[in-house]
Amino acid sequence: MEVVEVHPAPLQYAYTFGGVAPLRTVRPGQALRLWSEDAFGGGLRTTADVTSNTPPAPGLNPQTGPFLVEGARPGDVLALHLVSLEPARDTGVSSLVPFFGGLTGTDTTALLTPPLPERTWVYHLDSARRTLAVELTSGAFSVELPLEPMLGTVGVAPAAGEVRTSLVPGVFGGNLDTPQMRAGTTCYLRVNVEGALFSLGDGHYRQGEGETCGTAVEGAMTTTVLVDLVEAGELRTTTGAPASAPATPRLEDDEHWMTVGTGRPLEDAWRASQVEMVRWLRELYGLDDLDAYQLLSQVGLAPLANVVDPAYAALAKVPKALLPAPASRAFGGVHARLREAARTLR
Amino acid sequence: MEVVEVHPAPLQYAYTFGGVAPLRTVRPGQALRLWSEDAFGGGLRTTADVTSNTPPAPGLNPQTGPFLVEGARPGDVLALHLVSLEPARDTGVSSLVPFFGGLTGTDTTALLTPPLPERTWVYHLDSARRTLAVELTSGAFSVELPLEPMLGTVGVAPAAGEVRTSLVPGVFGGNLDTPQMRAGTTCYLRVNVEGALFSLGDGHYRQGEGETCGTAVEGAMTTTVLVDLVEAGELRTTTGAPASAPATPRLEDDEHWMTVGTGRPLEDAWRASQVEMVRWLRELYGLDDLDAYQLLSQVGLAPLANVVDPAYAALAKVPKALLPAPASRAFGGVHARLREAARTLR
Amino acid sequence: MEVVEVHPAPLQYAYTFGGVAPLRTVRPGQALRLWSEDAFGGGLRTTADVTSNTPPAPGLNPQTGPFLVEGARPGDVLALHLVSLEPARDTGVSSLVPFFGGLTGTDTTALLTPPLPERTWVYHLDSARRTLAVELTSGAFSVELPLEPMLGTVGVAPAAGEVRTSLVPGVFGGNLDTPQMRAGTTCYLRVNVEGALFSLGDGHYRQGEGETCGTAVEGAMTTTVLVDLVEAGELRTTTGAPASAPATPRLEDDEHWMTVGTGRPLEDAWRASQVEMVRWLRELYGLDDLDAYQLLSQVGLAPLANVVDPAYAALAKVPKALLPAPASRAFGGVHARLREAARTLR
């Protein structure tokens, strides 16, 4: 399979979902290999660099895209299968940004307390061992953590003509910041505008759940992704009834179905993930709302994604192994097909 | 003073802040008389009309604008003084919209419970007595309420290239839904783009604080507004030190200084209003943070605006009569000047 | 009318609602004149005193009580009419307590940021002019504010055998911290245990809505209160149907009906106040839920009480003048009767 390579020039990055002309047109079924800059615009390289002395230009969270998907129409479902994520630099960085993070006053939780001090940590990649050795300013502690690459940001143009910064997550995807957005995962997003206009970026070499301090091990990334489309008319429940596109992003890997709720307060992000998963279990198994609610209550996992962005993100995660195989697979089995296609690419 | 009259044609309304070409250019100092359609697009007229049987076309909360203000640059402060608000129809309507309102599950607080029933109330205006007589479907109760016109929505184009629907409030203003946005009030908004691009709409013939059921007495409105601009370089504290534009909307009338915080959960909207008022008291009186915090704690009022929109809005409100007159007035005294200019218009 | 005077000895204060033996037994209809110590236990007297150098002993928010009301049984409604509140010292104090207040990290909103500095403000009472002159450490500013005495704390023993500290508000009342708890107000509380076991304290010489910095102008208070009881069997709606006791505190003065919701996040405190007011409007006017919801949406005020305690408190407030007189008055007209009885006491 041919793979389209895209490495944006410095001024080609997008900083919003919506509101940007397409970088390129792609077809359903196509494979892309995308280079993405890190969330700091590549500006932080040493432990002496902090955001106040190294202004990222021209913004934070640069996105590679948007890509116009031929034939995508509002109500369709865009399926993006992440084939592989490979660090594109040998260092990643995490940094405390003033008034940003989960354990400080912020722009959205405004307080009178001063910001926490700025500090930057550099993580040195050992490609062979696939580990990250942290470099602390203080030198007081050393640890090597496993490389677990993921994308903070994957999204499409929002509905209703909105344009949102690449810092915020929402029903259009965006800055979800979940470790589940990794190689082997298929991401399903409702198409809101002709051509879908998806983009991605904000590579993380690894991230804890919640992204507590506000930044992961941020790093430039080479992402191989397969693009597919499920047309609105093809969407069906297990009983063959017509279905509609997801109300909020859904993820699938070989072992799990997952939904991502966003919003504030955090219980509302959680509720959005749970209601969407109740709906998905109904579609997969022909259950009514209350039986699906019960099933989710006993089998669901609920890992947090981020509790630091302008909106939070929480996941409902159901292990496939706990349940019988559904009569018909999610979205007509697109995950399995893309998984298979991916083998030819690696 | 010449007054520019604008009555948009049906297809001229805006449904977003940002992302729309200017309807007209205005100059600082100019007076406008603006006709605005109601939040339902004029679609609900009788108690038999509900949103599910009367789809508003092409959207909710149509805005009159945007207006490009000559000379307005990012960092300046746009001052909009509301001279008068007069109902432009003889009926206003309120309606329960499925999955919208403060005491039901919604799009943002997703639940499994069914929506509340739809129901519409029509309010008949008696212009002479300035009252609104409610018409209940059930006929079980009758009451005449005072007419107290206000605007739900006043805002400018957001920063960072964002475009937001006219249903959401934010630091750019938008759907604040506070009863304080009434004749006699000056609204201060930070300019984010060249020309500011402000618009307004969502007239309410009256509204309770919180807008509990999700809709006020919605009605078409004729708004007379004076436009002014305070350039970034002119912004000063009481001691003459340079100041910067408000971080969130500020309001002023003859009796109060007010700040409007937005966000979710509601305590974060409240915090934003409080931190901005601490800052304003510092600017007005030369206090430090802690003394301003103390003063606000003992003199502030905290009326809610809305607890029903995709983001909530809360006000910090300080009665001027409780405090000594500041050495120099807010924004160089623009409110008093506009108040005076307004006399020539009514 | 005889007035029972109670001035607790230093070790007689209560620091919880529930879990304390009654200080005294009272009868419905009786008047009490109660001396209450301030929230700091009287420990802060000068601007040099802060909580870290002047430990209050043996706790914060000492309560005068509890009083066992003869004949009060679970399901009854205790009515406490505040006849007068008079400062019992000539100074009140407000102080920044580390990790307490609305614009800092706290025990309940845990952050890594350090506490704000400690600082104390002393307010000097001019009894004749009924003003409070603030003394700032910095001396940078002077202001005289009107004396507006209120009680932070009024409550009964909680249900389900719970015992709660006097720092938290809840459905049993407690640390509501609303400026509406002032002379002329009747407070209605559901009785949860035999004898009700009410207590009160936490006098404020004045307080802004929200109590932003965490403390009002705290001061010892002499409170004259009339105690009454509405038995469960007497509770009726306007149509004569049986009613049950309030789910959360209700307040009434000559001009307003008010309900107090408590909880976190703040929207949940607000929701509780709104749902209770919908219920009260149904009881008063024989409306159904949706008509009461509509009415409240257009006439309600929503002043915040506190956004700083371990649970927040918000009010729904309906001006009686906006509505026709109900066929039968709230709680059988107990407020008017107590108001009348109060005249003989002042």
Added chain:
Amino acid sequence: MEVVEVHPAPLQYAYTFGGVAPLRTVRPGQALRLWSEDAFGGGLRTTADVTSNTPPAPGLNPQTGPFLVEGARPGDVLALHLVSLEPARDTGVSSLVPFFGGLTGTDTTALLTPPLPERTWVYHLDSARRTLAVELTSGAFSVELPLEPMLGTVGVAPAAGEVRTSLVPGVFGGNLDTPQMRAGTTCYLRVNVEGALFSLGDGHYRQGEGETCGTAVEGAMTTTVLVDLVEAGELRTTTGAPASAPATPRLEDDEHWMTVGTGRPLEDAWRASQVEMVRWLRELYGLDDLDAYQLLSQVGLAPLANVVDPAYAALAKVPKALLPAPASRAFGGVHARLREAARTLR
């Protein structure tokens, strides 16, 4: 090792933490085998039983205890090691309780929407295969889920003389409802009163994270637990500096350190768990706040416990395998010692 068996008589259960006389005295080092009734008081046995037709008497969430631990004093740390949890009946039940659960209006998130319908699911235990076969009213679906027993409730008497119902979680433990409270886990709780007065109950045969519908697979349980105590004076950081008891419950198993934050909104429960884990990582590794914050941000897991109780609970969970062994083990290595002692009991 001798094991003390306790099977409470029907009227011996406790329904609060605090406020109850000790059921029995135990010594540090002692093993207990405790029978606990299910959360419904054993009242629901078939799919026809729901809480409205089968009132549990005399309350929900009956607790086995409290146990007075000899020598336990405020500031000490109680360590409870769960040796084994075995179902004490061959059926467990889950039920939708009106106005309870995460996706409906509740007592704490008051709305006007009616409750979801009541429905009960019965789970049949296959002891040999250690599975639970669900019985649906509708019969539409069948599934066998793995038995994964845990305790919803483990706690001590609260501080400050408070008494809390067994339905609420807090810094004293209580109704945490986390699947991590299972065999192999050691739970650390700060002692607040002489003798600690711990109790436990609310057995779950399995539960999803979040406990979405409000109830797990509730079942009577036989719990074997080892009791130990770390005195305040023995608490040390890795550098030998004095430490103090946890501010909120901590858990440890062979693979993880975990902290449990409680509160509302959910982000505040999460913040509490994160701040406590920052503190624990500081104690274990001698890091400063910011390095511990960074480390947690990249290695932490964040599974939710419950989002349905009157307060929510969230976990910070750090895999030991990702980090070097600390110089000295948590709480002097009590987990490993109890783990070893447990071998002799099974």
